[in-house]
Amino acid sequence: GEDVEQSLFLSVREGDSSVINCTYTDSSSTYLYWYKQEPGAGLQLLTYIFSNMDMKQDQRLTVLLNKKDKHLSLRIADTQTGDSAIYFCAEPTMDSNYQLIWGAGTKLIIKP
Amino acid sequence: DTEVTQTPKHLVMGMTNKKSLKCEQHMGHRAMYWYKQKAKKPPELMFVYSYEKLSINESVPSRFSPECPNSSLLNLHLHALQPEDSALYLCASSQDREASGANVLTFGAGSRLTVL
Numbered sequence: 001g002e003d004v005e006q007s008l009f010l011s012v013r014e015g016d017s018s019v020i021n022c023t024y025t026d027s028s029s030t031y032l033y034w035y036k037q038e039p040g041a042g043l044q045l046l047t048y049i050f051s052n053m054d055m056k057q058d059q060r061l062t063v064l065l066n067k068k069d070k071h072l073s074l075r076i077a078d079t080q081t082g083d084s085a086i087y088f089c090a091e092p093t094m095d096s097n098y099q100l101i102w103g104a105g106t107k108l109i110i111k112p
Numbered sequence: 113d114t115e116v117t118q119t120p121k122h123l124v125m126g127m128t129n130k131k132s133l134k135c136e137q138h139m140g141h142r143a144m145y146w147y148k149q150k151a152k153k154p155p156e157l158m159f160v161y162s163y164e165k166l167s168i169n170e171s172v173p174s175r176f177s178p179e180c181p182n183s184s185l186l187n188l189h190l191h192a193l194q195p196e197d198s199a200l201y202l203c204a205s206s207q208d209r210e211a212s213g214a215n216v217l218t219f220g221a222g223s224r225l226t227v228l
């Protein structure tokens with residue numbers, strides 16, 4: 001079946017780069033998404049990538065897509081305490097663009 | 113206005129109560145969603161409205177009843193809930209990209225529901 005997998009935790013030092021990884025199963029997905037959820041808040045879109053791209057950069061964020069391995073990563077440069085959050089990757093289901101398959105979420109912990 | 117507004121932020125109700133959660137957006141989005149999120153878990157889709165018509169119902173128990181009075185408003189009516197229904201209920205909206213294109217969701221801050 002369709003599945004999206006992420007590791008549950010990532011701990012990095014302030015100022016270092018964070019790399020959050022995600023693997024997915026549906027190779028027909030046209031878009032893949034990264035959402036961020038801060039404590040006590042709703043989710044907000046960080047970025048998304050179209051499947052014909054290998055990389056997308058937006059300020060401190062870099063998304064890499066390896067379609068062959070079905071691997072998606074989110075790199076956050078110069079990680080700050082404000083980046084502490086849970087990061088979810090998601091892809092649409094085969095049936096509907098409305099329905100997303102969500103990863104379990106990676107909690108990013110920043111050490112001073 | 114680029115926000116989705118949810119009220120109330122917190123709700124405590126007994127198992128025999130009837131209450132409603134409300135959601136509003138003025139971005140001209142034509143798709144609106146209800147999600148349920150348990151602690152430390154990803155959100156689970158409950159309902160999708162597209163152009164004010166119920167498009168997806170993810171086999172949600174009938175004690176949850178959605179309503180879309182117009183393109184800007186979405187309600188979730190709650191009746192005879194169980195303690196296990198306690199969760200964060202998130203509303204979201206999107207421009208409606210059923211067929212193609214990125215379907216970017218804008219989420220509200222959520223309504224935290226506790227059922228006693």
